[in-house]
Amino acid sequence: MKVLHVITGLAAGGAEVQLRLLLQHTRHDADVVALYNAGSVAEQLRADGVRVTDLGMRSNTQVGAVLRLARLVRRGRYDVVHTHLFRAGLYGRLAARLARVPVVVATEHSLLDDQLEGRPATRAVRTLYLAAERLGQRTVAVSAAVRDNLLRWGVAADRVVTVPNGLDVDALAFDxxxxxxxxxxxxxxxxxxxxxxxxxxxxxxxxxxxxxxxxxxxxxxxxxxxxxxxxxxxxxxxxxxxxxxxxxxxxxxxxxxxxxxxxxxxxxxxxxxxxxxxxxxxxxxxxxxxxxxxxxxxxxxxxxxxxxxxxxxxxxxxxxxxxxxxxxxxxxxxxxxxxxDVRTVAARVDDVYESPSRGRRRGR
Structure with a gap:
Protein backbone atom coordinates (compact mmCIF):
# COMPACT_ATOMS: atom_id res chain seq x y z
CA MET A 1 0.00 0.00 0.00
CA LYS A 2 1.06 3.61 -0.58
CA VAL A 3 0.52 5.85 2.42
CA LEU A 4 0.73 9.64 2.59
CA HIS A 5 1.20 11.12 6.05
CA VAL A 6 0.03 14.72 6.42
CA ILE A 7 1.27 16.59 9.49
CA THR A 8 0.98 20.23 10.52
CA GLY A 9 4.75 20.79 10.86
CA LEU A 10 8.00 18.90 11.30
CA ALA A 11 9.88 20.73 14.03
CA ALA A 12 10.99 18.40 16.82
CA GLY A 13 8.04 17.38 18.98
CA GLY A 14 6.31 14.26 20.25
CA ALA A 15 4.00 13.69 17.28
CA GLU A 16 6.72 14.52 14.76
CA VAL A 17 9.31 12.21 16.29
CA GLN A 18 6.69 9.48 16.65
CA LEU A 19 5.89 9.77 12.94
CA ARG A 20 9.53 9.27 12.05
CA LEU A 21 9.71 6.18 14.27
CA LEU A 22 6.63 4.67 12.63
CA LEU A 23 8.03 5.23 9.15
CA GLN A 24 11.22 3.42 10.10
CA HIS A 25 9.21 0.29 10.86
CA THR A 26 6.10 0.34 8.63
CA ARG A 27 5.58 -2.42 6.10
CA HIS A 28 4.12 0.05 3.57
CA ASP A 29 5.59 2.67 1.22
CA ALA A 30 5.17 6.12 2.76
CA ASP A 31 5.65 9.79 1.89
CA VAL A 32 5.10 12.86 4.10
CA VAL A 33 3.59 16.32 3.59
CA ALA A 34 4.04 19.12 6.13
CA LEU A 35 1.59 22.00 5.88
CA TYR A 36 4.38 24.36 6.93
CA ASN A 37 7.53 24.54 9.07
CA ALA A 38 9.32 21.51 7.67
CA GLY A 39 12.01 21.71 10.36
CA SER A 40 14.58 19.34 11.84
CA VAL A 41 12.44 16.21 11.65
CA ALA A 42 11.92 16.80 7.91
CA GLU A 43 15.70 16.75 7.49
CA GLN A 44 15.91 13.51 9.46
CA LEU A 45 13.15 11.91 7.39
CA ARG A 46 14.88 12.85 4.15
CA ALA A 47 18.10 11.35 5.48
CA ASP A 48 16.09 8.16 6.12
CA GLY A 49 15.07 8.15 2.45
CA VAL A 50 11.50 9.42 2.94
CA ARG A 51 10.12 11.89 0.41
CA VAL A 52 8.98 15.02 2.29
CA THR A 53 7.00 17.87 0.73
CA ASP A 54 6.57 21.25 2.42
CA LEU A 55 3.21 22.70 1.36
CA GLY A 56 4.42 26.14 2.49
CA MET A 57 1.18 27.38 4.02
CA ARG A 58 1.33 30.87 5.51
CA SER A 59 -2.10 31.09 7.14
CA ASN A 60 -5.07 28.93 8.09
CA THR A 61 -7.28 30.63 5.50
CA GLN A 62 -5.40 29.40 2.43
CA VAL A 63 -8.22 27.44 0.81
CA GLY A 64 -6.02 26.87 -2.23
CA ALA A 65 -3.73 24.74 -0.09
CA VAL A 66 -6.44 22.08 0.13
CA LEU A 67 -6.68 21.97 -3.66
CA ARG A 68 -2.88 21.77 -4.03
CA LEU A 69 -2.79 18.96 -1.49
CA ALA A 70 -5.62 17.12 -3.26
CA ARG A 71 -3.72 17.33 -6.56
CA LEU A 72 -0.60 15.97 -4.86
CA VAL A 73 -2.63 13.09 -3.43
CA ARG A 74 -4.15 12.25 -6.83
CA ARG A 75 -0.76 12.32 -8.55
CA GLY A 76 0.70 10.00 -5.92
CA ARG A 77 -2.18 7.51 -6.27
CA TYR A 78 -2.13 6.87 -2.52
CA ASP A 79 -4.18 4.10 -0.95
CA VAL A 80 -4.16 5.74 2.49
CA VAL A 81 -3.93 9.27 3.83
CA HIS A 82 -2.94 9.43 7.51
CA THR A 83 -3.13 12.82 9.23
CA HIS A 84 -1.44 14.02 12.42
CA LEU A 85 -2.39 17.10 14.52
CA PHE A 86 -5.39 19.39 14.25
CA ARG A 87 -4.70 21.54 11.21
CA ALA A 88 -3.41 18.61 9.19
CA GLY A 89 -6.55 16.73 10.18
CA LEU A 90 -8.71 19.46 8.67
CA TYR A 91 -6.77 20.00 5.46
CA GLY A 92 -5.57 16.44 4.96
CA ARG A 93 -8.91 14.69 5.38
CA LEU A 94 -10.69 17.19 3.13
CA ALA A 95 -8.00 16.83 0.45
CA ALA A 96 -8.18 13.04 0.72
CA ARG A 97 -11.95 13.14 0.24
CA LEU A 98 -11.58 15.38 -2.82
CA ALA A 99 -8.96 12.98 -4.22
CA ARG A 100 -11.20 9.96 -3.46
CA VAL A 101 -8.63 8.16 -1.36
CA PRO A 102 -10.14 4.85 -0.17
CA VAL A 103 -8.76 4.91 3.40
CA VAL A 104 -8.38 8.03 5.57
CA VAL A 105 -6.97 7.70 9.09
CA ALA A 106 -6.03 10.30 11.70
CA THR A 107 -3.96 9.97 14.85
CA GLU A 108 -5.09 12.08 17.80
CA HIS A 109 -1.93 12.87 19.73
CA SER A 110 -2.97 15.74 21.96
CA LEU A 111 -6.63 15.90 23.01
CA LEU A 112 -6.93 15.96 26.79
CA ASP A 113 -9.87 17.22 28.83
CA ASP A 114 -10.79 20.44 26.97
CA GLN A 115 -7.26 21.12 25.72
CA LEU A 116 -6.20 20.48 22.13
CA GLU A 117 -2.48 20.80 21.42
CA GLY A 118 -2.06 22.70 24.67
CA ARG A 119 -4.77 25.29 23.99
CA PRO A 120 -8.40 25.55 25.13
CA ALA A 121 -10.73 23.84 22.67
CA THR A 122 -13.46 26.37 21.87
CA ARG A 123 -16.88 25.41 20.55
CA ALA A 124 -15.77 26.44 17.04
CA VAL A 125 -12.70 24.21 17.25
CA ARG A 126 -14.79 21.25 18.40
CA THR A 127 -17.29 21.80 15.58
CA LEU A 128 -14.49 21.86 12.98
CA TYR A 129 -12.84 18.85 14.56
CA LEU A 130 -15.99 16.72 14.46
CA ALA A 131 -16.82 17.77 10.90
CA ALA A 132 -13.36 16.76 9.72
CA GLU A 133 -13.47 13.49 11.65
CA ARG A 134 -16.49 12.37 9.61
CA LEU A 135 -14.39 12.63 6.43
CA GLY A 136 -12.25 9.64 7.50
CA GLN A 137 -12.81 6.07 8.60
CA ARG A 138 -10.69 5.77 11.77
CA THR A 139 -9.16 7.94 14.46
CA VAL A 140 -6.22 6.43 16.35
CA ALA A 141 -6.08 7.49 20.02
CA VAL A 142 -2.62 7.27 21.58
CA SER A 143 -4.06 6.41 25.01
CA ALA A 144 -7.31 5.40 26.68
CA ALA A 145 -7.45 8.92 28.13
CA VAL A 146 -7.49 10.37 24.60
CA ARG A 147 -10.09 7.80 23.50
CA ASP A 148 -12.35 8.79 26.42
CA ASN A 149 -12.10 12.44 25.40
CA LEU A 150 -12.90 11.64 21.76
CA LEU A 151 -16.03 9.75 22.84
CA ARG A 152 -17.00 12.60 25.16
CA TRP A 153 -16.71 15.00 22.24
CA GLY A 154 -19.12 12.87 20.25
CA VAL A 155 -16.91 10.67 18.06
CA ALA A 156 -18.54 7.24 17.59
CA ALA A 157 -16.86 4.43 19.53
CA ASP A 158 -16.57 2.17 16.49
CA ARG A 159 -14.53 4.85 14.69
CA VAL A 160 -11.84 5.04 17.38
CA VAL A 161 -9.01 2.56 17.91
CA THR A 162 -6.41 2.89 20.66
CA VAL A 163 -2.78 2.36 19.63
CA PRO A 164 -0.12 3.71 22.02
CA ASN A 165 2.96 5.63 21.00
CA GLY A 166 5.97 3.43 20.38
CA LEU A 167 9.40 3.35 22.00
CA ASP A 168 12.59 2.47 20.17
CA VAL A 169 13.79 0.56 23.20
CA ASP A 170 17.14 -0.38 21.64
CA ALA A 171 18.01 3.21 20.72
CA LEU A 172 16.95 4.46 24.17
CA ALA A 173 19.27 2.15 26.09
CA PHE A 174 21.67 3.80 28.54
CA ASP A 175 25.02 4.66 26.95
CA ASP A 341 8.32 -1.46 21.37
CA VAL A 342 7.83 0.59 18.21
CA ARG A 343 7.99 -2.48 15.96
CA THR A 344 4.85 -3.84 17.59
CA VAL A 345 3.15 -0.45 17.56
CA ALA A 346 3.96 0.17 13.86
CA ALA A 347 2.47 -3.20 12.94
CA ARG A 348 -0.74 -2.27 14.75
CA VAL A 349 -0.96 1.03 12.85
CA ASP A 350 -0.42 -0.84 9.57
CA ASP A 351 -3.30 -3.14 10.57
CA VAL A 352 -5.54 -0.09 10.98
CA TYR A 353 -4.89 0.86 7.34
CA GLU A 354 -5.69 -2.61 6.10
CA SER A 355 -8.83 -3.23 8.14
CA PRO A 356 -10.96 -0.40 6.67
CA SER A 357 -9.59 -1.08 3.19
CA ARG A 358 -10.67 -4.73 3.39
CA GLY A 359 -14.05 -3.60 4.56
CA ARG A 360 -14.42 -1.24 1.62
CA ARG A 361 -13.44 -3.94 -0.85
CA ARG A 362 -16.07 -6.32 0.55
CA GLY A 363 -18.65 -3.58 0.23
CA ARG A 364 -17.98 -2.94 -3.46
Whole structure:
Protein backbone atom coordinates (compact mmCIF):
# COMPACT_ATOMS: atom_id res chain seq x y z
CA MET A 1 0.00 0.00 0.00
CA LYS A 2 1.06 3.61 -0.58
CA VAL A 3 0.52 5.85 2.42
CA LEU A 4 0.73 9.64 2.59
CA HIS A 5 1.20 11.12 6.05
CA VAL A 6 0.03 14.72 6.42
CA ILE A 7 1.27 16.59 9.49
CA THR A 8 0.98 20.23 10.52
CA GLY A 9 4.75 20.79 10.86
CA LEU A 10 8.00 18.90 11.30
CA ALA A 11 9.88 20.73 14.03
CA ALA A 12 10.99 18.40 16.82
CA GLY A 13 8.04 17.38 18.98
CA GLY A 14 6.31 14.26 20.25
CA ALA A 15 4.00 13.69 17.28
CA GLU A 16 6.72 14.52 14.76
CA VAL A 17 9.31 12.21 16.29
CA GLN A 18 6.69 9.48 16.65
CA LEU A 19 5.89 9.77 12.94
CA ARG A 20 9.53 9.27 12.05
CA LEU A 21 9.71 6.18 14.27
CA LEU A 22 6.63 4.67 12.63
CA LEU A 23 8.03 5.23 9.15
CA GLN A 24 11.22 3.42 10.10
CA HIS A 25 9.21 0.29 10.86
CA THR A 26 6.10 0.34 8.63
CA ARG A 27 5.58 -2.42 6.10
CA HIS A 28 4.12 0.05 3.57
CA ASP A 29 5.59 2.67 1.22
CA ALA A 30 5.17 6.12 2.76
CA ASP A 31 5.65 9.79 1.89
CA VAL A 32 5.10 12.86 4.10
CA VAL A 33 3.59 16.32 3.59
CA ALA A 34 4.04 19.12 6.13
CA LEU A 35 1.59 22.00 5.88
CA TYR A 36 4.38 24.36 6.93
CA ASN A 37 7.53 24.54 9.07
CA ALA A 38 9.32 21.51 7.67
CA GLY A 39 12.01 21.71 10.36
CA SER A 40 14.58 19.34 11.84
CA VAL A 41 12.44 16.21 11.65
CA ALA A 42 11.92 16.80 7.91
CA GLU A 43 15.70 16.75 7.49
CA GLN A 44 15.91 13.51 9.46
CA LEU A 45 13.15 11.91 7.39
CA ARG A 46 14.88 12.85 4.15
CA ALA A 47 18.10 11.35 5.48
CA ASP A 48 16.09 8.16 6.12
CA GLY A 49 15.07 8.15 2.45
CA VAL A 50 11.50 9.42 2.94
CA ARG A 51 10.12 11.89 0.41
CA VAL A 52 8.98 15.02 2.29
CA THR A 53 7.00 17.87 0.73
CA ASP A 54 6.57 21.25 2.42
CA LEU A 55 3.21 22.70 1.36
CA GLY A 56 4.42 26.14 2.49
CA MET A 57 1.18 27.38 4.02
CA ARG A 58 1.33 30.87 5.51
CA SER A 59 -2.10 31.09 7.14
CA ASN A 60 -5.07 28.93 8.09
CA THR A 61 -7.28 30.63 5.50
CA GLN A 62 -5.40 29.40 2.43
CA VAL A 63 -8.22 27.44 0.81
CA GLY A 64 -6.02 26.87 -2.23
CA ALA A 65 -3.73 24.74 -0.09
CA VAL A 66 -6.44 22.08 0.13
CA LEU A 67 -6.68 21.97 -3.66
CA ARG A 68 -2.88 21.77 -4.03
CA LEU A 69 -2.79 18.96 -1.49
CA ALA A 70 -5.62 17.12 -3.26
CA ARG A 71 -3.72 17.33 -6.56
CA LEU A 72 -0.60 15.97 -4.86
CA VAL A 73 -2.63 13.09 -3.43
CA ARG A 74 -4.15 12.25 -6.83
CA ARG A 75 -0.76 12.32 -8.55
CA GLY A 76 0.70 10.00 -5.92
CA ARG A 77 -2.18 7.51 -6.27
CA TYR A 78 -2.13 6.87 -2.52
CA ASP A 79 -4.18 4.10 -0.95
CA VAL A 80 -4.16 5.74 2.49
CA VAL A 81 -3.93 9.27 3.83
CA HIS A 82 -2.94 9.43 7.51
CA THR A 83 -3.13 12.82 9.23
CA HIS A 84 -1.44 14.02 12.42
CA LEU A 85 -2.39 17.10 14.52
CA PHE A 86 -5.39 19.39 14.25
CA ARG A 87 -4.70 21.54 11.21
CA ALA A 88 -3.41 18.61 9.19
CA GLY A 89 -6.55 16.73 10.18
CA LEU A 90 -8.71 19.46 8.67
CA TYR A 91 -6.77 20.00 5.46
CA GLY A 92 -5.57 16.44 4.96
CA ARG A 93 -8.91 14.69 5.38
CA LEU A 94 -10.69 17.19 3.13
CA ALA A 95 -8.00 16.83 0.45
CA ALA A 96 -8.18 13.04 0.72
CA ARG A 97 -11.95 13.14 0.24
CA LEU A 98 -11.58 15.38 -2.82
CA ALA A 99 -8.96 12.98 -4.22
CA ARG A 100 -11.20 9.96 -3.46
CA VAL A 101 -8.63 8.16 -1.36
CA PRO A 102 -10.14 4.85 -0.17
CA VAL A 103 -8.76 4.91 3.40
CA VAL A 104 -8.38 8.03 5.57
CA VAL A 105 -6.97 7.70 9.09
CA ALA A 106 -6.03 10.30 11.70
CA THR A 107 -3.96 9.97 14.85
CA GLU A 108 -5.09 12.08 17.80
CA HIS A 109 -1.93 12.87 19.73
CA SER A 110 -2.97 15.74 21.96
CA LEU A 111 -6.63 15.90 23.01
CA LEU A 112 -6.93 15.96 26.79
CA ASP A 113 -9.87 17.22 28.83
CA ASP A 114 -10.79 20.44 26.97
CA GLN A 115 -7.26 21.12 25.72
CA LEU A 116 -6.20 20.48 22.13
CA GLU A 117 -2.48 20.80 21.42
CA GLY A 118 -2.06 22.70 24.67
CA ARG A 119 -4.77 25.29 23.99
CA PRO A 120 -8.40 25.55 25.13
CA ALA A 121 -10.73 23.84 22.67
CA THR A 122 -13.46 26.37 21.87
CA ARG A 123 -16.88 25.41 20.55
CA ALA A 124 -15.77 26.44 17.04
CA VAL A 125 -12.70 24.21 17.25
CA ARG A 126 -14.79 21.25 18.40
CA THR A 127 -17.29 21.80 15.58
CA LEU A 128 -14.49 21.86 12.98
CA TYR A 129 -12.84 18.85 14.56
CA LEU A 130 -15.99 16.72 14.46
CA ALA A 131 -16.82 17.77 10.90
CA ALA A 132 -13.36 16.76 9.72
CA GLU A 133 -13.47 13.49 11.65
CA ARG A 134 -16.49 12.37 9.61
CA LEU A 135 -14.39 12.63 6.43
CA GLY A 136 -12.25 9.64 7.50
CA GLN A 137 -12.81 6.07 8.60
CA ARG A 138 -10.69 5.77 11.77
CA THR A 139 -9.16 7.94 14.46
CA VAL A 140 -6.22 6.43 16.35
CA ALA A 141 -6.08 7.49 20.02
CA VAL A 142 -2.62 7.27 21.58
CA SER A 143 -4.06 6.41 25.01
CA ALA A 144 -7.31 5.40 26.68
CA ALA A 145 -7.45 8.92 28.13
CA VAL A 146 -7.49 10.37 24.60
CA ARG A 147 -10.09 7.80 23.50
CA ASP A 148 -12.35 8.79 26.42
CA ASN A 149 -12.10 12.44 25.40
CA LEU A 150 -12.90 11.64 21.76
CA LEU A 151 -16.03 9.75 22.84
CA ARG A 152 -17.00 12.60 25.16
CA TRP A 153 -16.71 15.00 22.24
CA GLY A 154 -19.12 12.87 20.25
CA VAL A 155 -16.91 10.67 18.06
CA ALA A 156 -18.54 7.24 17.59
CA ALA A 157 -16.86 4.43 19.53
CA ASP A 158 -16.57 2.17 16.49
CA ARG A 159 -14.53 4.85 14.69
CA VAL A 160 -11.84 5.04 17.38
CA VAL A 161 -9.01 2.56 17.91
CA THR A 162 -6.41 2.89 20.66
CA VAL A 163 -2.78 2.36 19.63
CA PRO A 164 -0.12 3.71 22.02
CA ASN A 165 2.96 5.63 21.00
CA GLY A 166 5.97 3.43 20.38
CA LEU A 167 9.40 3.35 22.00
CA ASP A 168 12.59 2.47 20.17
CA VAL A 169 13.79 0.56 23.20
CA ASP A 170 17.14 -0.38 21.64
CA ALA A 171 18.01 3.21 20.72
CA LEU A 172 16.95 4.46 24.17
CA ALA A 173 19.27 2.15 26.09
CA PHE A 174 21.67 3.80 28.54
CA ASP A 175 25.02 4.66 26.95
CA UNK A 176 27.90 5.46 29.35
CA UNK A 177 30.00 6.92 26.52
CA UNK A 178 27.16 9.34 25.63
CA UNK A 179 26.86 10.29 29.31
CA UNK A 180 30.52 11.27 29.41
CA UNK A 181 30.40 13.12 26.07
CA UNK A 182 27.23 15.12 26.80
CA UNK A 183 28.43 16.19 30.24
CA UNK A 184 31.80 17.24 28.84
CA UNK A 185 30.09 19.23 26.07
CA UNK A 186 27.84 21.06 28.55
CA UNK A 187 30.51 21.59 31.19
CA UNK A 188 28.81 19.38 33.77
CA UNK A 189 31.22 17.58 36.13
CA UNK A 190 31.23 13.79 35.95
CA UNK A 191 30.29 13.52 39.64
CA UNK A 192 27.51 16.15 39.64
CA UNK A 193 23.85 15.21 40.01
CA UNK A 194 21.76 16.07 36.94
CA UNK A 195 18.00 16.57 37.10
CA UNK A 196 16.60 16.39 33.59
CA UNK A 197 13.55 17.38 31.60
CA UNK A 198 12.55 16.64 28.01
CA UNK A 199 9.92 18.44 25.96
CA UNK A 200 8.92 21.63 24.22
CA UNK A 201 9.77 24.78 26.14
CA UNK A 202 6.08 25.61 26.40
CA UNK A 203 4.16 26.91 29.44
CA UNK A 204 2.09 23.73 29.55
CA UNK A 205 5.20 21.67 30.30
CA UNK A 206 5.78 23.81 33.43
CA UNK A 207 9.57 23.71 33.32
CA UNK A 208 9.45 27.11 35.02
CA UNK A 209 7.84 25.45 38.05
CA UNK A 210 10.54 22.79 38.02
CA UNK A 211 13.35 25.34 37.82
CA UNK A 212 11.81 27.42 40.59
CA UNK A 213 11.38 24.39 42.86
CA UNK A 214 14.93 23.16 42.32
CA UNK A 215 16.68 26.55 42.41
CA UNK A 216 17.64 26.40 46.13
CA UNK A 217 19.42 23.08 45.52
CA UNK A 218 21.23 23.91 42.25
CA UNK A 219 24.96 24.55 42.28
CA UNK A 220 28.26 22.99 41.25
CA UNK A 221 27.09 19.56 42.48
CA UNK A 222 23.52 19.63 41.09
CA UNK A 223 22.55 20.82 37.60
CA UNK A 224 19.26 21.11 35.69
CA UNK A 225 19.27 19.98 32.03
CA UNK A 226 16.16 20.52 29.88
CA UNK A 227 16.27 19.20 26.32
CA UNK A 228 13.90 20.87 23.86
CA UNK A 229 13.11 24.13 22.13
CA UNK A 230 10.21 26.54 22.23
CA UNK A 231 8.68 29.88 23.09
CA UNK A 232 9.62 29.77 26.78
CA UNK A 233 13.39 29.70 26.25
CA UNK A 234 13.91 33.39 27.07
CA UNK A 235 11.62 33.22 30.10
CA UNK A 236 13.42 30.18 31.49
CA UNK A 237 16.80 31.78 30.87
CA UNK A 238 15.66 34.94 32.68
CA UNK A 239 14.23 32.91 35.57
CA UNK A 240 17.53 31.03 36.01
CA UNK A 241 19.36 34.36 36.04
CA UNK A 242 16.93 35.90 38.53
CA UNK A 243 17.31 32.92 40.88
CA UNK A 244 21.09 33.15 40.65
CA UNK A 245 21.46 29.62 39.20
CA UNK A 246 22.16 30.34 35.52
CA UNK A 247 25.57 28.56 35.51
CA UNK A 248 23.88 25.31 36.53
CA UNK A 249 20.85 25.42 34.20
CA UNK A 250 21.38 24.00 30.70
CA UNK A 251 18.98 24.55 27.79
CA UNK A 252 20.81 23.01 24.82
CA UNK A 253 17.78 23.06 22.49
CA UNK A 254 16.83 20.16 20.21
CA UNK A 255 19.37 17.42 20.81
CA UNK A 256 19.47 13.61 20.56
CA UNK A 257 17.17 12.57 23.40
CA UNK A 258 18.71 9.20 24.23
CA UNK A 259 22.22 10.62 24.61
CA UNK A 260 21.02 13.37 26.92
CA UNK A 261 18.88 10.99 28.98
CA UNK A 262 22.07 9.01 29.56
CA UNK A 263 23.66 12.17 31.01
CA UNK A 264 20.87 12.60 33.60
CA UNK A 265 20.39 11.01 37.03
CA UNK A 266 16.63 11.57 37.33
CA UNK A 267 13.99 12.92 34.96
CA UNK A 268 11.32 15.26 36.30
CA UNK A 269 8.08 15.83 34.37
CA UNK A 270 5.93 18.49 36.11
CA UNK A 271 3.27 18.81 33.37
CA UNK A 272 -0.35 18.25 34.45
CA UNK A 273 -1.59 17.83 30.87
CA UNK A 274 -0.19 14.80 29.08
CA UNK A 275 -2.06 12.63 26.61
CA UNK A 276 0.56 9.88 26.78
CA UNK A 277 3.70 10.96 28.66
CA UNK A 278 6.29 9.96 26.08
CA UNK A 279 9.25 11.65 27.81
CA UNK A 280 8.51 9.72 31.01
CA UNK A 281 8.47 6.40 29.13
CA UNK A 282 11.65 7.25 27.21
CA UNK A 283 13.46 8.05 30.45
CA UNK A 284 12.31 4.82 32.07
CA UNK A 285 13.47 2.90 28.98
CA UNK A 286 16.89 4.53 29.50
CA UNK A 287 16.91 3.13 33.04
CA UNK A 288 16.36 6.52 34.68
CA UNK A 289 14.21 7.01 37.77
CA UNK A 290 11.38 9.43 36.99
CA UNK A 291 9.35 11.87 39.08
CA UNK A 292 6.19 12.86 37.20
CA UNK A 293 2.83 14.57 37.62
CA UNK A 294 0.80 12.82 34.91
CA UNK A 295 1.49 9.93 32.54
CA UNK A 296 -1.59 8.16 31.08
CA UNK A 297 0.62 5.53 29.44
CA UNK A 298 1.87 4.38 32.85
CA UNK A 299 -1.67 4.31 34.25
CA UNK A 300 -2.78 2.11 31.36
CA UNK A 301 0.03 -0.42 31.61
CA UNK A 302 -1.85 -1.86 34.57
CA UNK A 303 1.27 -2.65 36.57
CA UNK A 304 3.86 -0.66 38.47
CA UNK A 305 7.00 0.19 36.53
CA UNK A 306 10.15 0.27 38.70
CA UNK A 307 11.64 3.74 38.95
CA UNK A 308 8.38 5.65 38.34
CA UNK A 309 7.34 8.03 41.14
CA UNK A 310 4.16 10.10 40.86
CA UNK A 311 4.28 13.48 42.56
CA UNK A 312 2.13 16.48 43.37
CA UNK A 313 3.32 20.05 42.93
CA UNK A 314 4.11 20.21 46.65
CA UNK A 315 6.31 17.12 46.81
CA UNK A 316 8.03 17.43 43.44
CA UNK A 317 11.35 18.63 44.87
CA UNK A 318 11.26 16.38 47.97
CA UNK A 319 10.74 13.35 45.72
CA UNK A 320 13.60 14.42 43.44
CA UNK A 321 15.80 14.83 46.54
CA UNK A 322 14.74 11.41 47.82
CA UNK A 323 15.43 9.66 44.53
CA UNK A 324 18.84 11.29 44.17
CA UNK A 325 19.67 10.29 47.73
CA UNK A 326 19.29 6.60 46.96
CA UNK A 327 22.17 4.36 45.86
CA UNK A 328 22.56 4.31 42.07
CA UNK A 329 21.00 1.30 40.34
CA UNK A 330 21.96 -0.38 37.03
CA UNK A 331 20.42 1.50 34.08
CA UNK A 332 18.24 -1.25 32.58
CA UNK A 333 15.05 -1.35 30.48
CA UNK A 334 12.02 -2.25 32.65
CA UNK A 335 10.45 -5.41 31.25
CA UNK A 336 6.99 -3.80 31.50
CA UNK A 337 7.86 -1.39 28.66
CA UNK A 338 8.65 -4.06 26.07
CA UNK A 339 5.02 -4.16 24.97
CA UNK A 340 5.47 -0.55 23.73
CA ASP A 341 8.32 -1.46 21.37
CA VAL A 342 7.83 0.59 18.21
CA ARG A 343 7.99 -2.48 15.96
CA THR A 344 4.85 -3.84 17.59
CA VAL A 345 3.15 -0.45 17.56
CA ALA A 346 3.96 0.17 13.86
CA ALA A 347 2.47 -3.20 12.94
CA ARG A 348 -0.74 -2.27 14.75
CA VAL A 349 -0.96 1.03 12.85
CA ASP A 350 -0.42 -0.84 9.57
CA ASP A 351 -3.30 -3.14 10.57
CA VAL A 352 -5.54 -0.09 10.98
CA TYR A 353 -4.89 0.86 7.34
CA GLU A 354 -5.69 -2.61 6.10
CA SER A 355 -8.83 -3.23 8.14
CA PRO A 356 -10.96 -0.40 6.67
CA SER A 357 -9.59 -1.08 3.19
CA ARG A 358 -10.67 -4.73 3.39
CA GLY A 359 -14.05 -3.60 4.56
CA ARG A 360 -14.42 -1.24 1.62
CA ARG A 361 -13.44 -3.94 -0.85
CA ARG A 362 -16.07 -6.32 0.55
CA GLY A 363 -18.65 -3.58 0.23
CA ARG A 364 -17.98 -2.94 -3.46
Missing amino acids: PAARTAVRADLGIPADAQVVGGVGRLHPGKRFDLLLDALAPTLGPHRHLLVVGEGEQREALTALARDRGVAPWVHLPGERPVADHLSAMDVLASPSRYETFGLAVLEALANGLPVVYRRCPALDELGERVPGAHQATDDDLRPLVDEVLGRPAQPRLLPAELRRL
